[in-house]
Amino acid sequence: LKNIVEGFHRFRTEVFPQQAEFFRDLANAQRPRAMFITCADSRVVPEVITQSAPGDLFVTRNVGNVVPPYGQMNGGVSTAIEYAVMALGVHHIVVCGHSDCGAMKAVLDPPTLESMPTVKAWLRHAEVAKVVVQENRCSCSGRSTLDVLTEENVVAQLDHLRTHPSVAARLASGQLFIHGWVYSIETAEIKAYDAEQGCFRPLDSDGPVPMATPRPRYNLR
Amino acid sequence: LKNIVEGFHRFRTEVFPQQAEFFRDLANAQRPRAMFITCADSRVVPEVITQSAPGDLFVTRNVGNVVPPYGQMNGGVSTAIEYAVMALGVHHIVVCGHSDCGAMKAVLDPPTLESMPTVKAWLRHAEVAKVVVQENRCSCSGRSTLDVLTEENVVAQLDHLRTHPSVAARLASGQLFIHGWVYSIETAEIKAYDAEQGCFRPLDSDGPVPMATPRPRYNLR
Amino acid sequence: LKNIVEGFHRFRTEVFPQQAEFFRDLANAQRPRAMFITCADSRVVPEVITQSAPGDLFVTRNVGNVVPPYGQMNGGVSTAIEYAVMALGVHHIVVCGHSDCGAMKAVLDPPTLESMPTVKAWLRHAEVAKVVVQENRCSCSGRSTLDVLTEENVVAQLDHLRTHPSVAARLASGQLFIHGWVYSIETAEIKAYDAEQGCFRPLDSDGPVPMATPRPRYNLR
Amino acid sequence: LKNIVEGFHRFRTEVFPQQAEFFRDLANAQRPRAMFITCADSRVVPEVITQSAPGDLFVTRNVGNVVPPYGQMNGGVSTAIEYAVMALGVHHIVVCGHSDCGAMKAVLDPPTLESMPTVKAWLRHAEVAKVVVQENRCSCSGRSTLDVLTEENVVAQLDHLRTHPSVAARLASGQLFIHGWVYSIETAEIKAYDAEQGCFRPLDSDGPVPMATPRPRYNLR
Amino acid sequence: LKNIVEGFHRFRTEVFPQQAEFFRDLANAQRPRAMFITCADSRVVPEVITQSAPGDLFVTRNVGNVVPPYGQMNGGVSTAIEYAVMALGVHHIVVCGHSDCGAMKAVLDPPTLESMPTVKAWLRHAEVAKVVVQENRCSCSGRSTLDVLTEENVVAQLDHLRTHPSVAARLASGQLFIHGWVYSIETAEIKAYDAEQGCFRPLDSDGPVPMATPRPRYNLR
Amino acid sequence: LKNIVEGFHRFRTEVFPQQAEFFRDLANAQRPRAMFITCADSRVVPEVITQSAPGDLFVTRNVGNVVPPYGQMNGGVSTAIEYAVMALGVHHIVVCGHSDCGAMKAVLDPPTLESMPTVKAWLRHAEVAKVVVQENRCSCSGRSTLDVLTEENVVAQLDHLRTHPSVAARLASGQLFIHGWVYSIETAEIKAYDAEQGCFRPLDSDGPVPMATPRPRYNLR
Ligand SMILES: [Zn+2]
Ligand SMILES: [Zn+2]
Ligand SMILES: [Zn+2]
Ligand SMILES: [Zn+2]
Ligand SMILES: [Zn+2]
Numbered sequence A, B, C, D, E, F: 001l002k003n004i005v006e007g008f009h010r011f012r013t014e015v016f017p018q019q020a021e022f023f024r025d026l027a028n029a030q031r032p033r034a035m036f037i038t039c040a041d042s043r044v045v046p047e048v049i050t051q052s053a054p055g056d057l058f059v060t061r062n063v064g065n066v067v068p069p070y071g072q073m074n075g076g077v078s079t080a081i082e083y084a085v086m087a088l089g090v091h092h093i094v095v096c097g098h099s100d101c102g103a104m105k106a107v108l109d110p111p112t113l114e115s116m117p118t119v120k121a122w123l124r125h126a127e128v129a130k131v132v133v134q135e136n137r138c139s140c141s142g143r144s145t146l147d148v149l150t151e152e153n154v155v156a157q158l159d160h161l162r163t164h165p166s167v168a169a170r171l172a173s174g175q176l177f178i179h180g181w182v183y184s185i186e187t188a189e190i191k192a193y194d195a196e197q198g199c200f201r202p203l204d205s206d207g208p209v210p211m212a213t214p215r216p217r218y219n220l221r
């Protein structure tokens, strides 16, 4: 823990004094632009990837950037979604997977989960992606199963996201936008899901940002 | 989303190229020093507070930095703990609360949760802290209920953390250390829980770091 | 029960003998064309509405034609879906709501559910439709809230249907088609959901059948 | 889906006009005589077997005509029971199994369920019947295990039915009657459970209908 | 705790030495005659009421002598039943309620449970008895509601008991007997449920013991 | 059941008359000194071991003297704890394991649980003790694994006990004391957990009773 405590002292004595006013303004309320759901993996830091400052992103992180479907037993991710939409009124939710994800590897190699029953149960929420990949394997020529699974997992979690009442209501009226990303640690590329085309496209193209948001059914004007 | 996508482009074109080698080294494995469990609040960025780099911290964030007790139905937080201890072998777990926490305010003001049933159900995991504060209210003179509740919530989540098999096993043999912190957004102070004394003490004192880890019962030598 | 037993005797002595061979052919296997998910309401008989014979439709019926999202605790509807897709290989799933639905009325009038806690809990799966309607109320001019809710409930259950692994896998490869219908008891009309347009259109138009199936992402040819 | 849509058109243009008045009378309320719980199997159509018209039977169908016991987590079947008894006031509930049931075969051959985890979990509600048959196997000479299991499953589901508060209350006062049937697809026979004798007897005997209803403990006169 | 520790010392130094051989015989196995399920109430000591010695009764006690129905989520009582029947092979199970039961009083007076959410949820398993009593109230003239509820609760728990696979299997073959008792603290009377008559009769009558066991359906001879 | 009914008659005719007044005083309320949580094992009779009279101990017994952690789904043990602390105001809770415990043996020999799925699921609450013992095996030289596991199970259940809100609140203010015991059937010894030392010590030493209660954080004086 020595490094962490020293890091904190450095933050407190060197970084914070230069931005004390900024933090004082933050002290009594948060107004984040977006919600960011990503993996707990230490290499995927949302604020670094998006060069965001404290106060910008409402962040929930878990193993495999999973969004359980809304149900009778809801947990931490469902709570964060409801809070972000209802209490904070965010307008964007990003579900972000990443390359070399330990959770995705485990989904492909179940025996590694035998000693981790909790992880195994949790990753049932990614099972749907695995079934999609398995049943359509031959059609993914030229790409690794892990890469395809990582993308399909993001698609599946977007489908889960749409079952949450707060999300569905604001999608129906065009007030909320959802995004599915996959981040590559090695190359710093992000691919985003384009629901219309049914595929992922690079986020840094010059054209319009790929959208995973379904067409709104109501017009609030 | 414009700011976020622009931030990403800035990261990709300005920040990443300077550290391309660092990221390439990270591309195939993570070896984080510690697990960090904190609130989804946008103002609490673990990597900023501890001046950590990508790869340093395995992070899980949820509303109220809750750790549900280990049970028959386990979710994302329990999964992250099991994965961090069993698959990654972290030696430290920090549970970090913070000032001005919306979750803690909601615990004190239940009517605000009526329109958010999922949040309400989730915060039952913090109920224990509320009961502690309510039954001992008169003894906390001179401090706000919110501050006391925030600390008691961290103590409660540490107690929950100890019910996880992977954690209990390594605590028993002195291989794992647990920490309970409260971070102040306005002042950049951190108070850490001292289990022996039963109170929180500033982290930046010159003396030894306050410890929440119970005495090991086995000696692995 | 007298009517029912007499009805059975009539079936056994008058109807059955004329079709004994047909039933004998059915005796050892079922090969239904489609799965039909509708309300338990006594006025909505799938085989009558679609003039289907025994052996044609795999049917599951419950209060409110609900499809719970796939989760860690799955029940009868999820079981029927998995069985229909995996064991029977159906190619179509119809989710069919109906006019004058007691479940939809109850969703709009929660006090009627106070003495029925189980029904109340179950209808949380339709909560999402209610939230959609409530937040977009002003935009539905000219139609009753009950009618809009009944349609939105079918849309919501289609979204839930997509979270089931067996369904998602076959949707991805274009092997399964899903349909959202609302049946009017009084007029014998059916409206079907057109996902592209985001609205319901009459099923008996001469043009193509409205489709709720998302675009496949894989090509199995 | 072509057959189904064509069937609907036939219903709408040929069948419905002849009974338009009948359907108009049904349009605003249902007053079913009985509740019918049976398998989702496409060959078991309650309205055909009992020659019932729309409006006669409140129907819930699932894989294996299962009635989960009343518990802390209740689903679709429990909901339908509570609704039928409390909101509709039905006086009879029929639990109806059938010959050649895929669910019963699966209970006897668990490996077939390995790829269908949801079905497997659901059929734990029929486990009790399997244990009964296994522990008493030698006494069932002359009958197939499948036939005995199918009957025992109906007995088990009747026992489950009695744990539902709404059912138990009306059984105690003699206001509700429960029935356990097994329908043979090939021969159009129905056997009904006689609780007093502890065995199934043909429904079409001239004598009194076999009864599964326990003796009432209260006299409401 | 002083009394308890002193009681233990008295047991250890005065009682145990006189029966040391008896306890030594017990040290390596238990072979209890019966399972006893009763309330946690301090005044109801199964071994005193039945003058049983250590080794005679396998005992599980909880608030309200509840037996949850067998389901997908089973807990301590279900575990004890399965263990008693399968691992120990007991031939009798007694469910024993008692006079002046705090749990039964709470069922009749729900507001007292507001501060005890766990107790409230647990007593939903006794809800069925309350509904029976409420719907048949007028017929119980001359007896207190509490007394009738206490009896009906025992009847309900016997119904729950029959849903457990291990119990159902051995009831079907006549190898297991179940009993429903109500014990009066003040008068030391026990009334036992007579399922044939649908009523409770004193246990100390000279005639045969009242039986709650249903007729076996198999003959293992 | 003959022995039990005869035992009851003996109690009623011989024992009760001598203490009729004592029982009459108990008839309208219980005021137990302590709560006792122990195994359902027939050889472990709390009232015998502590020489307690009816009215002294509030007792809950289950397979393996398990205390599930407080969670979203709470059962009989959690109910008994909440009732004991909140409704009865007990000041002591004893968790008592014992020698030759069938549950502990089963934890060490999982195949024996294959035919008892409910027992298997329940004993996951003791899994934490098993993991502790397995990971620290070499350090327990000179003692049987069963003995160490039995002790560790008591320590684990004490940790679980602390997650219950009612318990945590009164521990924090020093109003409640918790105790972890292991009782030897053969020798009538009890060892008690000393949390300060992290080990079990004989209860019958002349010194102070070993304490498992954590230091209070509030002073109610
Ligand atoms: Zn990952
Ligand atoms: Zn917070
Ligand atoms: Zn309906
Ligand atoms: Zn079937
Ligand atoms: Zn009681």
Ligand SMILES: [Zn+2]
Pocket (backbone or CB within 6 Å): F039, F040, F041, F063, F064, F065, F098, F100, F101, F102, F103, F104
């Ligand atoms: Zn034991």
